[in-house]
Amino acid sequence: MHSAEIIDEAGTSEKDAKPLTLPFYKLLSQADKVDWILMALGTLGSIVHGLAQPVGYFLLGKALDAFGKNINNTDEMVKALFKVVPYVWYMAFATFPAGILEIGCWMYASERQVRRLRLAFLKAVLSQEIGAFDTDLTSGKIITGISSHMFVIQDAIGEKLGHFISCFATFFSGVLIAFIACWEVSLLAIFVVPMILVIGATYTKKMNAVSVTRMAYLSEATAMVEQTISHIKTVFAFVGENSAVRSFSESLGKQLRISRTEAFVKGFGTGMFQVVTFCSWALIVWVGAVVVTAGRALGGDVIAAVMSILFGAISLTYAAPDMQLFNQAKAAGKEVFEVIERKPVIYTNPEGKELGAIKGSICINDVHFAYPSRKNTPILRGFSLSIPAGKVVAFVGSSGCGKSTIMSLITRFYDPIEGSILIDNYNVKDLDLKFLRRNIGVVSQEPSLFSGNIKENIQAGNWEADERQLQKAAQMANAHSFICDFPNQYFTEVGQRGVQLSGGQKQRIAIARAILKNPPILLLDEATSALDTESEKLVQAALETAMQGRTVILIAHRLSTIVNADMIAVVENGVVTETGPHHHLLTSNNFYRSLFEMQNISQDSDARVEDPMEDLASIYTDASSHFPDESREANRTPQFSPSKEDLEERKEKAVFYRIWFGLRKREIVKIFIGSCGAALAGISKPVFGYFIITIGVAYYKDNAESRVGKYSILFACIGFLSLFAHSLQHYFYGLVGEQAMTNLRQALYSAILRNELAWFEKPQNSVGSVTSQVINETATVKTIISDRMSVIVQCISSILIATVVSIRVNWRMGLVAWAVMPCHFIGGLIQAKSAKGFSSGSNAAYSELVSLASESTSNIKTVASFCLEDHVLEKAKVSLKKPLAKCRTQSIKYGIIQGVSLCLWNIAHAVALWYTTILVKRRQASFENGIRSYQIFSLTVPSITELWTLIPTVFSAISILTPAFHTLDRQTEIEPDEPKQPPRKSIKGDIEFSNVSFTYPSRPDMIILDNFNLTIEAGSKVALVGPSGAGKSSILALLLRFYDVNEGAVLIDWKNVKSYNLKVLRAQIGLVQQEPLLFSFSIRENICYGNEGSSETEMIQAAMEANIHEVISNLPRGYDTSVGEKGCQLSGGQKQRIAIARVLLKKPAIMLLDEATSALDAESERAVINALESLKLSTTNITVAHRLSTVINSDTIFVMDKGKVVEMGTHANLVTASEGVYSKLYRHQSFAGN
Helix, strand or coil: CCCCCCHHHHHHHHHHHHHCCCHHHHHHHHCCCCHHHHHHHHHHHHHHHHHHHHHHHHHHHHHHHHHHHHCCHHHHHHHHHHHHHHHHHHEEEEEEHHHHHHHHHHHHHHHHHHHHHHHHHHHHEEEHHHHHHHHCHHHHHHHHHHHHHHHHHHHHCCCHHHHHHHHHHHHHHHHHHHHHCCCCHHCHHHHHHHHHHHHHHHHHHHHHHHHHHHHHHHHHHHHHHHHHHHHHHHHHHHCCHHHHHHHHHHHHHHHHHHHHHHHHHHHHHHHHHHHHHHHHCCCCCCHHHHHHHCCCCCCHHHHHHHHHHHHHHHHHHHHHHHHHHHHHHHHHHHHHHHHHHHHCCCCCCCEEECCCCCCEEEEEEEEEECCCCCCCCCCEEEEEEEEEECCCCEEEECCCHHHHHHHHCCCCCCCCCCCEEEECEHHHEEEEEEHHHEEEECCCCCCCCCCCEEEEEECCCCCCCHHHHHHHHHHHHCHHHHHHCCCHHHHHEECCCHHCCCCCHHHHHHHHHHHCCCCCCCEEEEECCCCCCHHHHHHHHHHHHHHCEEEEECCCCCCHCCCCCEEEEECCCCCCEEEEEEHHHHHHHHHHHHHHHCCCCHHHHHCCCCCCCCCHHHCCCCCHHHCCCHHHHHHHCCCCCHHHHHHHHHHHHHHHHCCCCCCCHHHHHHHHHHHHHHHHHHHHHHHHHHHHHHHHHHHCCCCHHCCCCCCCCHHHHHHHHHHHHHHHHHHHHHHHHHHHHHCCCHHHHHCCCCCCHHHHHCHCHHHHHHHHHHHHHHHHHHHHHHHHHHHHHHHHHHHHHHHHHHHHHHHHHHHHHHHCCHHHHHHHHHHHHHHHHHHHHHHHHHHHHHHHHHHHCCHHHHHHHCHHHHHHHHHHHHHHHHHHHHHHHHHHHHHHHHHHHHHHHHHHHHHHHHHHHHHCCCCCCCCCHHHHHHHHHHHHHHHHHHHHHHHHHHHHHHHHHHHHHHHHCCCCCCCCCCCCCCCCCCCCEEEEEEEEECCCCCCCCEEEEEEEEEEEECCCEEECCCCCCCHHHHHHHHCCCCCCEEEEEEECCCCHHHHHHHHHHHHHHEEECCCCCCCCCEEEHHHCCCCCCCCCCHHHHHHHHHHCCHHHHCCCHHCCCCCHHHHHHCCHHHHHHHHHHHHHHHHCCCEEEEECCCCCCCHHHHHHHHHHHCCCCCCCCEEEEECCHCCCCCCCEEECCCEEEEEEEEEHHHHHHHCCCCHHHHHHHCCCHC
């Protein structure tokens, strides 16, 4: 029901008008002065780096002029050449500091900026009104925003931006040098550049559209994974693994289809760059011949102009992948900045009033309210109530009548459409939002805890509280004793969302947190619903002590908790129909009286005493009386698992070979075709290097114009060959990369869903971490194959061709060319070694941040009500300190490596020119062959450098993938698909626990069940009652085989549960949990979850039995109504009834109800209990309940304490034992004493 669509309609036209992406400069909006200085220095380094190549070709032109002017005098030629050589050395030394600045400054500046951007994003998320999380801000969108989107943005505004500037510096300095050398040739750039820009703009536009679509599909897939992992217990209980994998595969299928367009656009766009570049060469060298023939320029000047301007154009093609990344970053940035710039409807107003002290009077005046997602379904219809300061007021009424809504309005999670809410005669809208929430304590129906220890969770109520205050709050909430039972006491980890604790334990910690806050106004929404009777009585007394001097609003379906309230307000259909104390309403209000009569269990007690049924204690017997020892031993047979040798063999396979995951023969053919294209694409550089020097020499010979004309035609042909080659290369490698990534994602997701529940409870397998592994880490497979391997093949092709041709032209120079190659390799190899471990540490740190963001947004109401936004941001800042410090060191190291690499590269050029001069001097080679032999290699050097800079990225990507493959290879401890072909036989429902000992895997020191024995006959209705932590819910978990016992055996129909196919077994067991979990689907899909083949009639029948059909029918969209994320659009009672309908539709042989009706009002509870009792006789019912009114009709009631059964029998039998545990519970809950 909760939503934030208030601003949606008003903002629709504005949103439609927004561009698809963000202006790039906005990605730099988080930069401070230091960042701008770093970026300025980085830009200087990039420009000097970019200048090196055109200046080098300018010097080559001067060397050609030295050759041309002295073509017939070798000695003079050598003298002239020796004058040029020193300048090449100067240039080499200038590139060393340039490389340091380029990489070091850009890398560190981007880390600093994205750190702030992450914090700004998280701060914006936490500052939104609660309604935004019901619709706009899904968990998937937030996780994607703070993880993968940030990685893309950081890449774009870091080294890639430096590289992009370097490429453009090469282009512009090339044009400038060309004008200086030969202005006529340079004028042609005016025609060349527009062609390249048109191709670039078209390419960018197409890739941009594809990026936006991909982002949308990625967010959808992320949300699916996040939702499934966070609801994993429900997924397992309803055998929803296959359904989850199928939905995920369909989402991946959409990405696979869009990848065809992406691959084609990338290949064709890159190819067109090559066509334009080569045709430009052809035109310019021919025009150069005309100019030289006319005597208006020297051949060396023309070559300098041609090489500078056209290598400037080539540098634009090197910038193309950067432009693609910028498009992705702008698309990602759009989503990120939409959140950052989103103006919350309810926000902290700087002008909001802060009162000296709040007394606590509340006045609700004629409030009308409907959740914005369903404006046609009003919740409150003129709700008015005045609550004096210091009074305790209770709301009673049916589920969905608006009780919890009032609490949400008082805390300003939402604002009313009409009317006002006053606190101490001040409108809550006029008060400072944080001041308001600091003075209101909330304990909600579903307790929300944060990962961390118990102390941190309680301290969230008041960070300034000392140890004594903290323990006092825990004692008041009846939590201190069970906390002290833990080995680590207050430092016990609660797990993500408090998964390590029982429902009652979580609720008591939540109550302790609210007590520690010490607020003048206390809101208790079913605060004790998850507690057992004894704990409830103690906590109720504690709460009554805590309530003194405070204004308290109570919501409770259990009337025993509110009879002492100063005033009880009966709420029906969104209005208060009557108010008064308990005794007054009993006589004056029919609705209240009927609730009281339904819950007064003392009226039913005597009816069962005269039942002639025998004492059922005989049911509870030792397992050995029914089974011989042999059968029990057989039941303990360990489950089958693949041989360890097979497993080790799989693990030993190199990760590199496994990135080509699940590819078939069809994909192998595509790799071959793509590789042929890549090899062809590699031919262009060596061929050009050979012929450009041939042309330079031809300018000094006769018939220069006709000679050069032939070479021009050859150049144009190479361009069109490159178009064909690049299209094949990028299209086929793109398809294969996407397919391999999709295969791995599907296999990894399936493997994760095969793991036992305990695996998901480990801290390293949090929802955020697992989601990141499935979505983000697997994306590196596509990066390696599509963006890395195809280019590696192209580079190898270039190097091989260059080597053969160079040696053929002049073997001495060819060998020297190879001899100076280590200059390039050294830098590349150092980078490869350094980069190997670069990503892993920071990824782990960001994983911590992702988990924090995921948890905070999932528990956003708790974060908001306790004003924990600043605390969450502080934790986020701490988690980002390590990667920032690491990046500082890495940026310096990588900067030095880049500087050394560039310096060595240019030293190689200086050595080559010097050695060519030596060869000419010794008459061992002509200048033409010497320089041509090296130039072939010189132009292939970028391929060699690129090859050795790609290798570290592949290593880095493989290190990221290693944990994913570990997860994929992990052998689950509870195999869900063994035996493979189970018999289709229905179970009857006989259950036995034989000498069971059990501890939770996460807390092996704490015994839950100790030599536990229990027998339940098929078709019987039994109840488990007892204090929180007694092991009641653990029994249900063991029946569903969420865990395996440490010792003993759990038997169903006299067979060990380990011998059943787990999915077949779970399909016949129904579970309704204490905290109802719904998926972000429609109501129809939620009811049919795990029962997809059910008919419409069966679904409606199940809804009617669960007493929810009428509520659903009154909704505008009926069964097609979306329940919102985690069911946020529905009240707690409505969610629980849908969860019950889901189980009823399953028609299970064994029904497990874990506090199934705790969230229901008395009327709905009675209807649901009647429905459950009217189920077919063959269903075995096991109910865990603290409310005895729900279990009095059970065939047998088992009373548990500290992992053992301490009493058992019928309600009538147990209640007669005056000193018994059950009898005491009964007397506590009976209204007889009131």
